[in-house]
Amino acid sequence: MRRTFLVLLALILITSNSLWSKGKIIYALDFSDSYYAAIPHFEDEIPFRSSNATSIAVGLFGYATENFSAGLDLHTMFVTPSIPFGNYQGRGFNSVGFRVRGSYQVNRRVGLFTSISSEANYYRTIKEAFISYSLQLGPQFRVFETGMHTIDITVPLTIHLRKEITAPMLGIGIRYTLGPHRNEESQ
Amino acid sequence: MKKALSLILIISILLLQSCELFYPEQPLGSIHVISVGLNYKGTGIRVLRGTINDTQEIEQCLASLSTRHLRTYHSYSLLQRGGAGIDEYDQPGNAISLPTKSNVLNRISALAADLTENDLTIFNFNGHGNDDGSLILASPNPDGKIILDENNRPLDKETLLSVTELLTALANLPGKQLLILDSCYSGSFVEGSGSSVSLIEKRVFLEEAIFTYFSSTGYSPSTFVLAATTNDNYSYETGDVFHKHGRFTETLLAGLGWDHETNTLNPKIPAMKKGVLTTDSLYAYVLENQERLHASMYFSLYQHPTISGGAYSLRLF
Numbered sequence: 001m002r003r004t005f006l007v008l009l010a011l012i013l014i015t016s017n018s019l020w021s022k023g024k025i026i027y028a029l030d031f032s033d034s035y036y037a038a039i040p041h042f043e044d045e046i047p048f049r050s051s052n053a054t055s056i057a058v059g060l061f062g063y064a065t066e067n068f069s070a071g072l073d074l075h076t077m078f079v080t081p082s083i084p085f086g087n088y089q090g091r092g093f094n095s096v097g098f099r100v101r102g103s104y105q106v107n108r109r110v111g112l113f114t115s116i117s118s119e120a121n122y123y124r125t126i127k128e129a130f131i132s133y134s135l136q137l138g139p140q141f142r143v144f145e146t147g148m149h150t151i152d153i154t155v156p157l158t159i160h161l162r163k164e165i166t167a168p169m170l171g172i173g174i175r176y177t178l179g180p181h182r183n184e185e186s187q
Numbered sequence: 188m189k190k191a192l193s194l195i196l197i198i199s200i201l202l203l204q205s206c207e208l209f210y211p212e213q214p215l216g217s218i219h220v221i222s223v224g225l226n227y228k229g230t231g232i233r234v235l236r237g238t239i240n241d242t243q244e245i246e247q248c249l250a251s252l253s254t255r256h257l258r259t260y261h262s263y264s265l266l267q268r269g270g271a272g273i274d275e276y277d278q279p280g281n282a283i284s285l286p287t288k289s290n291v292l293n294r295i296s297a298l299a300a301d302l303t304e305n306d307l308t309i310f311n312f313n314g315h316g317n318d319d320g321s322l323i324l325a326s327p328n329p330d331g332k333i334i335l336d337e338n339n340r341p342l343d344k345e346t347l348l349s350v351t352e353l354l355t356a357l358a359n360l361p362g363k364q365l366l367i368l369d370s371c372y373s374g375s376f377v378e379g380s381g382s383s384v385s386l387i388e389k390r391v392f393l394e395e396a397i398f399t400y401f402s403s404t405g406y407s408p409s410t411f412v413l414a415a416t417t418n419d420n421y422s423y424e425t426g427d428v429f430h431k432h433g434r435f436t437e438t439l440l441a442g443l444g445w446d447h448e449t450n451t452l453n454p455k456i457p458a459m460k461k462g463v464l465t466t467d468s469l470y471a472y473v474l475e476n477q478e479r480l481h482a483s484m485y486f487s488l489y490q491h492p493t494i495s496g497g498a499y500s501l502r503l504f
Contacts (some may be wrong), residue, residue: 130383
């Protein structure tokens with residue numbers, strides 16, 4: 001764990017130099033809130049159970065070209081217990097994991113993004129952990145842009161793949177990117 | 188701006204489509220409680236002075252909660268409480284209500300005919316546990332003596348109700364089941380959920396969690412367990428002189444709002460969250476309060492309650 005942290009820190013320090021040069025390394029901060037529909041793979045009283053999922057991600061390092069960007073995010077998620085219904089209630093949990101994210105800017109306003117990730121999840125109340133995988137895609141709408149800063153409104157559609165549950169999530173979010181988002185020389 | 192508003196509107200509509208708001212919710216089913224408690228007076232093994240209080244008050248508390256929440260309630264008690272003297276066993280006339288292995292298993296199987304898929308069966312045990320988790324029950328012999336071997340294990344297997352035997356008997360019942368166990372090594376009843384890994388007494392879990400994810404074991408939320416301790420530890424009684432309880436059960440009763448001095452249910456149920464009482468909210472209450480309630484007397488005696496893992500918690504009220 002300590003070694004991983006040191007490697008990440010070193011990478012950030014090395015790449016941060018490019019922020020002040022003409023390079024294209026980017027950093028990001030991402031926040032989203034989603035509706036979480038847990039579809040069980042076992043017999044249940046209803047087809048799916050509803051929770052709220054709040055996600056915060058930090059883009060540790062990414063690379064951007066004119067229209068494309070790709071990066072590695074450290075992301076966390078907080079899922080509430082489900083609405084009680086019948087004899088059960090879905091347990092709430094916290095997640096932490098890494099995701100690889102890519103995006104394509106269709107024009108100055110609209111873009112598409114996708115990501116794939118793996119998470120370690122922790123049921124808060126009962127001290128149990130499980131792993132999961134996620135796939136995400138959606139549109140992003142640029143609402144603010146300067147030479148070094150951009151803000152996009154995102155609409156992430158996520159599939160959270162747990163062993164006993166598959167959970168589609170639909171939400172709305174905001175992503176701030178720090179770094180030269182476009183090649184200024186080409187404009 | 189219009190696009191953003193449209194998206195927000197679509198998402199809001201999707202949120203309102205959640206299953207819970209549109210599916211007709213059936214009322215929760217009836218509650219059936221099998222209470223088993225032994226103090227081991229006259230059996231030749233160490234007497235426990237809090238177990239009968241535990242069993243009786245859990246039964247009364249669940250009855251009061253059921254009445255308050257308009258749930259149909261049935262209870263069946265199997266108690267070994269001994270005679271007047273410390274070495275005096277129960278009267279022979281009480282044999283039918285003694286918690287022998289056959290009486291307990293017969294009581295469980297007899298329930299099957301009365302249950303529906305929506306009903307909840309609660310099996311509550313207060314007594315000694317063997318080091319493999321087995322519950323030490325009353326001897327079928329009239330004198331009630333339980334003979335131990337050199338490792339303090341009962342020689343007569345008819346006094347032991349094993350983890351597999353009890354879980355199998357309960358799994359054959361329709362509906363949902365909850366085991367509440369206050370005995371040593373009772374964590375043995377908390378089997379792996381097949382989907383998550385317990386981090387109690389564990390720091391490294393990633394390898395096991397990945398193995399669990401790709402294993403063929405499944406998860407099914409029907410039998411839930413709330414146990415007083417882990418599978419390798421003791422369960423202790425409180426230090427009270429006149430009115431003893433198990434540490435776990437006393438905290439559990441407090442979480443359920445039971446006042447064991449007046450034997451009444453308080454208006455406020457501390458473990459109830461937003462009007463719902465689940466196994467998780469009860470477990471969280473016990474975890475938070477057990478050490479605080481008993482810290483002065485039992486600071487050094489480790490006892491960590493355990494609970495069934497997996498995606499769901501069981502709703503009680």
